[in-house]
Structure formats: structure tokens, C-alpha cells
Amino acid sequence: MKPDQENQTQLTEPIITPSTDDQNSAFTNLATSLAEIRKLKGVTGYILRSDSSAIIDLNEKDKVIEYALLSTEINEYGSTVAKQLELGDTESMLVEGKDVKVLTMNVNGNRISIFMEKTATHAWIIKRILL
Amino acid sequence: MTQTYHDALQPIVAEFKNICPDITNTYVFDSNGNTVAASEKANKEQNQIRVVNLNGITQANAIGGIENLTIQGAHSQLNITAMNRLYLATVASKTADPKIIKAFTQTIIPTVVGLVDEITAQPQIDNQPPKKTKTENKPTPKPELPAEKPRKVKPLPKPQVPVTVTFQEEFPKATVHQLMVEKIGGLLVPSDTVRVDNEIISKWREHLKGKLIMGVNIETLEGKTTICKIKEIKNSNGKGIIQVPEKILQALQTSKGKLVKVKPIVE
Numbered sequence: 341m342k343p344d345q346e347n348q349t350q351l352t353e354p355i356i357t358p359s360t361d362d363q364n365s366a367f368t369n370l371a372t373s374l375a376e377i378r379k380l381k382g383v384t385g386y387i388l389r390s391d392s393s394a395i396i397d398l399n400e401k402d403k404v405i406e407y408a409l410l411s412t413e414i415n416e417y418g419s420t421v422a423k424q425l426e427l428g429d430t431e432s433m434l435v436e437g438k439d440v441k442v443l444t445m446n447v448n449g450n451r452i453s454i455f456m457e458k459t460a461t462h463a464w465i466i467k468r469i470l471l
Numbered sequence: 472m473t474q475t476y477h478d479a480l481q482p483i484v485a486e487f488k489n490i491c492p493d494i495t496n497t498y499v500f501d502s503n504g505n506t507v508a509a510s511e512k513a514n515k516e517q518n519q520i521r522v523v524n525l526n527g528i529t530q531a532n533a534i535g536g537i538e539n540l541t542i543q544g545a546h547s548q549l550n551i552t553a554m555n556r557l558y559l560a561t562v563a564s565k566t567a568d569p570k571i572i573k574a575f576t577q578t579i580i581p582t583v584v585g586l587v588d589e590i591t592a593q594p595q596i597d598n599q600p601p602k603k604t605k606t607e608n609k610p611t612p613k614p615e616l617p618a619e620k621p622r623k624v625k626p627l628p629k630p631q632v633p634v635t636v637t638f639q640e641e642f643p644k645a646t647v648h649q650l651m652v653e654k655i656g657g658l659l660v661p662s663d664t665v666r667v668d669n670e671i672i673s674k675w676r677e678h679l680k681g682k683l684i685m686g687v688n689i690e691t692l693e694g695k696t697t698i699c700k701i702k703e704i705k706n707s708n709g710k711g712i713i714q715v716p717e718k719i720l721q722a723l724q725t726s727k728g729k730l731v732k733v734k735p736i737v738e
Contacts (some may be wrong), residue, residue, distance in 0.1 A: 357512035
């Protein structure tokens with residue numbers, strides 16, 4: 341069941357680093373999907389990174405560096421653990437903190453981290469990204 | 472303390488694989504990576520515990536610490552749940568029932584850990600013998616060491632709500648009779664009154680030392696109960712039976728010929 345979409349109130353301005361690879365259509369498509377997901381109730385921001393570019397769109401601007409570092413650590417942790425425990429290719433990782441949860445995915449070499457409130461529905465987001 | 476956790480968790484962890492074969496590995500470890508409990512297969516692969524240790528995620532405070540972590544792989548999934556000072560890591564196949572995984576990782580094991588924490592938090596008595604002071608001149612005989620050193624247990628707090636006595640007191644079992652139901656009807660028969668043999672009523676009065684019998688509690692063998700007024704059966708053919716009007720029969724969902732337990736209700 342799709343989660344209800346709230347009316348867009350005030351979207352934060354995303355931080356975009358210029359891409360040297362204009363042909364990275366996967367990155368562009370993901371950026372479009374994430375912009376839609378960003379409007380969903382409970383989603384507080386996302387980080388999208390490829391090898392050459394990145395988009396950061398977070399409600400809490402003062403946490404950009406922390407969230408970026410956290411995103412990197414989660415990705416590295418997930419890669420190591422999945423390899424050691426023979427889990428297979430990682431489809432998604434969900435890390436739940438006290439008030440916030442982070443969904444990280446790796447799609448065609450692009451690393452995605454979506455930050456949301458704990459009550460937000462992440463299952464639909466996974467399906468949306470994989471479409 | 473670790474041994475206490477191990478004793479409590481190891482049997483559950485070992486048994487869970489039998490309940491849910493989709494769970495392939497289970498570890499319980501502390502923040503230092505020390506194993507507290509592990510499934511049989513996991514025990515043989517100790518280095519995996521170092522791998523799943525969450526110490527590598529240093530920025531966890533940005534989200535208030537890690538409570539739960541799930542990695543969904545192509546054919547297996549890993550779930551790590553934080554439980555106070557311990558972590559539970561579970562590796563399961565992708566097709567594992569998520570409800571069972573959730574019950575195991577977020578209910579059963581954390582509940583046991585919580586119980587162990589509560590039990591071990593009980594204060595213990597200091598068993599050291601009192602030291603002799605200098606003012607004591609007279610030699611005191613050596614106290615005999617007790618065979619068992621008692622543990623000081625906090626007394627249970629007094630209940631906040633005072634216990635009240637209901638109008639229905641406990642009565643001796645001798646006042647409970649099992650009687651066969653007989654249906655009565657008619658215009659002059661009150662629908663809230665049953666009739667019982669006078670001999671039984673007399674016995675009740677004798678056992679209850681003259682207390683006023685307000686009514687009776689009737690209970691079927693299926694557990695249905697009702698309370699109603701009582702009258703005595705005037706003729707002598709009422710032994711072993713209770714005459715019940717239709718309305719009460721319907722309330723009890725019983726019928727003529729069935730057995731019911733009858734006990735008096737006193738003031």
C-alpha cells in the first residue's frame with residue numbers, strides 16, 4: 341500500500357555537485373525518483389552518490405557531514421559483512437536508530453541513502469527505487 | 472554476568488534452529504565482540520562475530536545509536552538487534568518467515584535479556600562478618616557460620632488498592648451441590664427464581680451457621696454461571712434436582728437432565 345503523500349510545503353534546496361559524466365542516465369533516473377520520494381511523509385532527506393557526483397538533500401543542514409559519513413560507514417560495513425557471511429549481493433540495508441532510520445541501496449554503482457522517521461514506510465520506497 | 476546471559480540464552484539460541492530452520496546462524500555478543508551465546512554452526516566460525524560487530528559504525532550517534540540493522544542480500548539476510556549491553560545477530564535465508572524472525576529477534580531474546588538484567592539487579596546481602604572494634608575487651612566466641620547464607624530479598628510492596636471483601640464469601644465445599652436440572656414453567660413461576668429441595672437448604676443453613684442465604688450461584692459443566700433467587704421445593708420428590716425456569720435455562724445454555732453445580736450466596 342502506497343503511503344500518503346503530504347502536500348509539499350518547503351523543500352530544502354538540494355546540494356548538487358557537478359557531474360563530469362553527463363551520460364550517467366542511471367544517476368539521473370535515480371535523482372528523479374528520489375525527488376519524488378523526498379516528498380513522502382516521514383522522509384527527511386537523501387544522499388545520492390556515484391563515482392563522480394553527488395546530491396544531498398536533507399532537512400537538517402547541520403547534519404550533512406555526519407549523515408554523509410554515516411552513509412559511507414554503513415555502505416562499507418554492509419559490503420564487508422555481506423561478503424564474510426555470504427549473504428549474496430546486497431539489495432538493501434536498513435539501519436534503525438532511536439528516532440531516525442536510514443535505508444541504503446546500491447543501484448548500478450550509485451549509492452543511495454534515504455533518511456526517514458522510524459514510522460515511515462520503507463518497503464514501498466525500495467520497490468520504487470528498483471522500478 | 473556473561474555466564475548468566477549464556478546460561479539463559481544458549482538453550483534458546485540452540486533450539487531456535489529447530490523451530491525455524493531458515494535461521495542458519497545466531498550469535499549473541501557484547502560490545503567488545505565477545506560471544507555470549509551462539510548456534511552450533513556459528514560457534515565454529517568465531518571470526519564472523521568480529522565481522523558483524525558494529526564498532527565500525529562510528530557515526531551511529533547521528534541517528535541516536537543503532538537499535539536494529541538489517542542487510543538484505545540476494546539469498547540471505549542479516550539482522551542485528553541491540554539489547555542494552557548485548558547484540559543479537561541472526562542470519563536467515565531470504566525466504567524465512569519475517570514474522571518468526573521478528574518474534575525471535577525483537578521479542579523472545581530481548582525479553583530474556585531484560586529478565587536476566589532485572590533478576591541480576593536484585594541487591595545481595597554483604598556476607599562479610601562484622602569486624603571487631605578496639606573497644607571490645609571481652610573476647611567474644613566465634614560465631615558459627617550458617618550452613619546457608621540467606622539472600623536479602625526486598626519485601627514486596629504493600630498493595631496500593633485495599634483488598635475488599637465481596638458480598639459472596641468463601642464457603643466450605645460441603646455447601647456445593649451437584650443437581651440435575653428440571654424445567655419448570657407457568658404463569659405463577661417467577662423467571663428469576665429456582666427451586667431446590669428443602670433438605671439442601673437446611674444443610675446450607677447448618678454449614679453457614681445461620682447466615683442469610685440471598686440466592687444461589689448456578690454453574691454448568693461448561694463453565695456458564697448465573698446468580699438467581701431461591702425457593703424451596705415443597706413436595707418430597709425434589710431430591711437431587713433443581714427446578715429452573717426457561718429464562719435461566721437459556722442464560723445457562725443448558726437443558727433438562729443436565730447436571731449443574733449449585734452453591735449458596737450469603738449476605
